[in-house]
Amino acid sequence: MTTADGIPGASPTLPTTAVPPGAHPAHPHPHPRWPHATLDTRGHRPVPFRQFVLKVHSRCNLACTYCYVYEGQDGSWRHRPVRVGEDTMRTAAARIGEHVAAHRLRRIRIELHGGEPLLSGPGPVLAYARAVRAAVPTDCRITATVQTNGTLLTEDTVGRLAAAGLRVGLSLDGGLAAHNARRRDHAGRPAWPAAHRAARLLAVRRDAYAGILCTIDLGAAPRGVYHSLLDLAPPAVDFLLPHGNWAAPPPGLDPGARPGRHRPRPTPYGDWLAALFDAWWDAERAPVRIRLFHEIVALLLGAPSTAEAVGLSPLAAVVVDTDGAIEQVDSLKSAYPGAPATGLDVRRHPFDDALRHPGIAARQLGERALAGTCRRCPVHRVCGGGNYVHRYAPGSGFRHPSVYCADLERLIRHVAHRLSHTTQPRPNPPTSPL
Ligand code: SF4
Numbered sequence: 001m002t003t004a005d006g007i008p009g010a011s012p013t014l015p016t017t018a019v020p021p022g023a024h025p026a027h028p029h030p031h032p033r034w035p036h037a038t039l040d041t042r043g044h045r046p047v048p049f050r051q052f053v054l055k056v057h058s059r060c061n062l063a064c065t066y067c068y069v070y071e072g073q074d075g076s077w078r079h080r081p082v083r084v085g086e087d088t089m090r091t092a093a094a095r096i097g098e099h100v101a102a103h104r105l106r107r108i109r110i111e112l113h114g115g116e117p118l119l120s121g122p123g124p125v126l127a128y129a130r131a132v133r134a135a136v137p138t139d140c141r142i143t144a145t146v147q148t149n150g151t152l153l154t155e156d157t158v159g160r161l162a163a164a165g166l167r168v169g170l171s172l173d174g175g176l177a178a179h180n181a182r183r184r185d186h187a188g189r190p191a192w193p194a195a196h197r198a199a200r201l202l203a204v205r206r207d208a209y210a211g212i213l214c215t216i217d218l219g220a221a222p223r224g225v226y227h228s229l230l231d232l233a234p235p236a237v238d239f240l241l242p243h244g245n246w247a248a249p250p251p252g253l254d255p256g257a258r259p260g261r262h263r264p265r266p267t268p269y270g271d272w273l274a275a276l277f278d279a280w281w282d283a284e285r286a287p288v289r290i291r292l293f294h295e296i297v298a299l300l301l302g303a304p305s306t307a308e309a310v311g312l313s314p315l316a317a318v319v320v321d322t323d324g325a326i327e328q329v330d331s332l333k334s335a336y337p338g339a340p341a342t343g344l345d346v347r348r349h350p351f352d353d354a355l356r357h358p359g360i361a362a363r364q365l366g367e368r369a370l371a372g373t374c375r376r377c378p379v380h381r382v383c384g385g386g387n388y389v390h391r392y393a394p395g396s397g398f399r400h401p402s403v404y405c406a407d408l409e410r411l412i413r414h415v416a417h418r419l420s421h422t423t424q425p426r427p428n429p430p431t432s433p434l
Pocket of ligand 1 (some may be wrong): 383
């Protein structure tokens with residue numbers, strides 16, 4: 001699961017004392033020194049949550065080889081209820097309503113997730129969305145999406161979700177069977193035929209189609225992935241770097257590297273994304289919104305970021321698991337077992353308590369949370385140190401440059417070059433920080 005946004009807008013009302021971190025009882029694992037023991041939150045004004053990731057089902061019908069939830073070290077899903085109960089839905093919804101009212105939020109997003117959220121059919125997804133809508137003040141606009149692997153999506157399900165105002169995001173690794181070879185069910189059967197059917201269903205239901213999440217595979221040619229995805233007609237594509245860190249680098253990066261800047265070094269992901277950017281940028285009319293590129297271009301032009309992959313905007317996302325536990329984003333599971341745990345749950349704690357958790361506060365501190373290397377880096381306002389989870393090193397924690405540091409700089413400089421080349425003839429060219 002990979003979605004989490006940072007949305008600016010600070011709350012002046014909350015104190016900044018950190019609550020002690022908690023780990024899931026099944027996985028007591030020492031949290032790293034930073035941020036859990038040494039975070040300095042003086043002067044920090046927490047930013048209210050605006051994105052609520054609600055777990056509907058804690059299991060998945062697929063066993064993708066790179067999955068950090070089910071194939072990684074964190075087995076906390078084994079100890080959660082398989083399905084979210086009605087009581088948990090109501091309590092979580094009431095907490096969201098309380099948070100929205102306390103901070104006078106006018107707009108929030110809810111994302112119905114798993115596991116695979118449609119494993120019990122669309123009923124629980126629809127019920128959760130209804131519960132939140134009933135609990136939130138009517139002057140707050142709610143955008144609701146379901147993130148699915150698509151294998152269980154039928155025309156009837158799409159129709160019911162669309163009728164309830166929910167949009168569907170699909171997780172794929174490209175638009176061809178070969179791109180999706182790592183996505184298989186527990187018996188080893190490919191997920192692609194069913195997922196492809198889902199993509200075709202959504203292509204004719206634009207009102208219900210949120211877009212595609214695509215994890216980068218260096219073994220696939222970037223232009224081939226790009227054009228095959230265009231054939232599925234998504235309104236947007238989110239390209240995600242495979243999760244990794246300094247202890248467990250992603251495929252293709254040096255397993256012996258240590259945090260810091262080790263230049264020059266190969267930049268396979270930067271090269272891959274730069275080739276993809278050129279295919280997208282050189283199209284006569286950009287046929288699809290690619291969020292990472294929109295973000296980088298906007299940041300280069302001086303706008304704030306709205307995604308966690310780049311930029312310095314505060315993270316405003318929180319997770320509620322099927323047992324009601326308030327968690328940080330799932331991608332932290334790629335760092336160490338129990339990393340997303342806060343020790344809080346919706347029955348006993350308001351979301352404001354989670355805002356004071358050091359793991360969440362650290363992701364709202366912007367430049368103050370960066371390593372010295374990053375603060376001195378010429379592209380840091382655009383890069384933002386990269387995705388927080390990619391900065392992890394055992395013991396010391398998350399105050400390091402991204403394990404993708406060289407790749408990010410390669411991509412950002414490439415985009416800046418293309419942007420400045422394109423905009424030079426304009427009468428008022430935007431200034432680039434590079
Ligand atoms: S490129 Fe990004 S991760 Fe690397 S030093 Fe600069 S800001 Fe930090």
